[in-house]
Amino acid sequence: MGEGIEGAESGGGRRALFVFGDSLVDSGNNNYLPTTARADSSPYGVDYPTHRPTGRFSNGFNLPDLISQHIGCEAALPYLSPEMRGEKLLLGANFASAGVGILNDTGSQFDGILRIFQQFALFKQYQERLSIEVGAEEAQRIVNESLVLITIGSNDFVNNYFYPPNIASARSLQFTIPNFCSYVISEYRKILMKLYELGGRKVLVTGIGPLGCIPSQLAERSIDGQCVAEVQEAARIFNQLLIKMTTELNNHLTSSVFIVANAFQINMDFINQPKKFGFISSKIACCGQGRFNGIGGCSSFSSLCSNRDLFVFWDSFHPSQHAWEIIANYIFNGTTNYMSPMNLTTILAMDSKFY
Incomplete structure (x- = not known):
């Protein structure tokens, strides 16, 4: 019954990290699922320490990896990994799955992915397994004192409201952009409250990026290479509503x-x-094909830049490792223009026993 880690102090006072969301933070769960939404082939992982694909939608590390490095922890494994057992449970777990959104109909073109409610069901299962290893009280402490990362929402726009390109989607016929944003935020509020009910007490919520500027949208919708105005508007409205909603929750x-x-x-x-x-x-993806390397995915048949650090985007959707490093620095050290209500260094330092 887990005697080897009975009473373990979560890595000597270090926080566990739990990750939920989509391909921006999936560290390999989709490798174990019957889906086409996966990053398990070259050249994904070309700059990872092993130089092999890991299931991360990156040329190297992704955001969960960099957060783990910042807080001095070993990266949590994908929950579906067969290595997820014993002492590895103490590190936390990554439940993210490429293709998912806040809405259950998002990513319907991808079979076999872990919808957000399924990620939460696995989190409950994880907590049961952890309780068997270290006891219920210690398991509760590890979860309550963890850092939780949730990155979700981009697919609700690029793979739902604005999908397929240049054709009116069911959601775009149902909602104006502002009304859709309000609806998605109301659903996101339920998700965040569920995370709280499941024990999350420090939850880093990443808003959605400037989706109108990603190579896939430039390739599909931009005539002159400028960011796509209506997609940018949607992202801007969503983020404003997200900050308002989380402030109200706090x-x-x-x-x-x-x-x-x-x-x-x-x-x-x-x-x-x-x-x-x-x-x-900041327009052309390092790996891809077509305009801005923004058509289709990244594969061994794609054109590939020689220096990934010089490109904001690794593929048609996802930042490069170097871009993630800059984003992580903002998360830990950014001013209130970027982090609400405060940056992660400040909020974690308030729990002095970890530092």
């Missing part, structure tokens, strides 16, 4: 449970001034 809970990273503003900094951040391009 007031209701009388605690800064939810910390929001304004991913839109963070990304726009280096999309507008790529050279300032060491990039040569």
Whole structure:
């Protein structure tokens, strides 16, 4: 009954990390699922320490990896990994699955993915397994004192409201952009409250990035290479509503449970001034095909840049490892323009026993 880690102090006072969401934070769960939404082939992972694909939609590390490095923890495994057992449970777990959204009909073109309610069901299962290993009280402590990352919402726009390109989707016929954003945020509120009920007490919520500027949208919708205005508007409205909603939740809970990273503003900094951040391009994906390398996915048949650090985007949807490193720095050290109500370093330092 887990005697080897009975009473373990979660890595000597280090936090466990739990991750929920989509391909931006999936570290390999989809490798174990019957879906086409996966990053298990070359050149994904070309800059990862093993130089092999891991299931991360990145040339190397993704955001959960970088957060783990910042807080001094080993990265949590994908929950579906067969290695997820014993002491590995103490590190936390990554439940994210590429293709999912806040809405259950998002990503309907992908079979076999873990919808958000399924990710939560697995989190409950994880907690039961952890209780067997370390006892119910210690398991509860590990969860309550963990850091939770949730990154979700982009697919509700690029793979739902604005999908397929240049054709009116069912959701776009049902809602105006502002009304759709309000609806999605109301559903997201339920998700965040469920996370709280499941034990999350420090939850980093990343807003959605400037979706109108990603290579797939430039390739499909932009005539002149400028960011797509209506997609940008949707992302901007969503993020404004997200900050308002989480502020209200924190007031209701009388605690800064939810910390929001304004991913839109963070990304726009280096999309507008790529050279300032060491990039040569904020429009063209490193790996892909077609206009802006934004058509289809990244595969062994795609064109591939030689220096991934010079590109904001790794593929048609996802940031490069170097872009993620900049985003992570904002999350830990950014001002209130970027982090609401405060950056992650400040909020974690308030729990002094971890530092």
